[in-house]
Amino acid sequence: MSSSPSDLARAALAAWPGGVDIVPASVLDGHSFTTTRAVVIALDAPVDRALLLKHYPADVLDAAESDGFLVLPPRDPYADLAALGTVARIAERLRAPGGCPWDREQTHASLRPHLLEEAYEAIEALDRGDLETLRDELGDLLFQIAIHAQLASEEGAFDLGDVSRAIGEKLIRRHPHVFAGTSLEGKDLLVQWEQIKRAEKSERTSILDGVPRSLPALFAAERLQERAARVKLRPPRIELPLDIDDPEFLGELLFDLVAEARERGFDAETALREANERFAAHVGRVEQRAKADGRELESYESEELDALWEATGGEVHAA
Secondary structure: OOOOHHHHHHHHHHHOOOOEEEEEHHHOOHHHOOOOOEEEEEOOOOOOHHHHHOOOOHHHHHOOEEOOEEEEOOOOOOOOOOOHHHHHHHHHHHHOOOOOHHHHOOOHHHHHHHHHHHHHHHHHHHHHOOHHHHHHHHHHHHHHHHHHHHHHHHOOOOOHHHHHHHHHHHHHHOOHHHHOOOOOOOOOHHHHHHHHHHHHOOOOOOOOOOOOOOOOHHHHHHHHHHHHHHOOOOOOEOOOOOOOOOHHHHHHHHHHHHHHHHHOOOOHHHHHHHHHHHHHHHHHHHHHHHHHOOOOHHHOOHHHHHHHHHHOOOOOEOO
């Protein structure tokens, strides 16, 4: 007499009280792989051994095959270092009673410089094209995210799962042409992005909202101009006497501008930051005029935007 599904379930739980995942090899998903429970893989297709080797020692895999299945025992919660969940468990353990004294005394504020430093180190590795170092620096950055989420969890605000859900929902919502099957034909992708963002957050009143004012001035200038360009807002610029077609020459020119500012007693960072603020204020005036006309900025033609810019202040920016 064959066993019923409930009998098989009870037998599985008796063998593995911590639970068991049963999954065919044909649908094995590396993104949701969990090794803290027993895993039984039905070999209905060739198994992705490279994936499994990220999570199990080779000797465990070699001993796991039995009658068309791979029967993998549960692992220690901290043993599977390839699982993203392990990073969250480590952050939780470090903060727990009996954990690390240094980690236990940290706050969001005290960790702020570490988050910033790790981000810059990742960027430096990226700029060098050093992928091995980039892997390590992204790991350091990932831990900063995990420990900030752990702190927030202790405060009853959110945990790492909430962080993951929020970004997942946002990415799917902002890419309907990928996840909802809508067509991009005849549409501008960046305009669609801005429209979706505006619908998401009614408190966002400007296309420039979300650009942190704490960014370095040059980086902020790039982001502000990028946001404006998404709705085809490209203010006039000072006409330079030189034809710049070489990134190296552009770098030298920027360097010389900083030197000129220093020699004249100006702080180049402050000067550019103030130019950014003037630019943001001018964009705000353009947006207010468009709102008064009952229109969205992306509905204007380029010539109309130029005229709107002039009508709301018109000063030329060295953008």
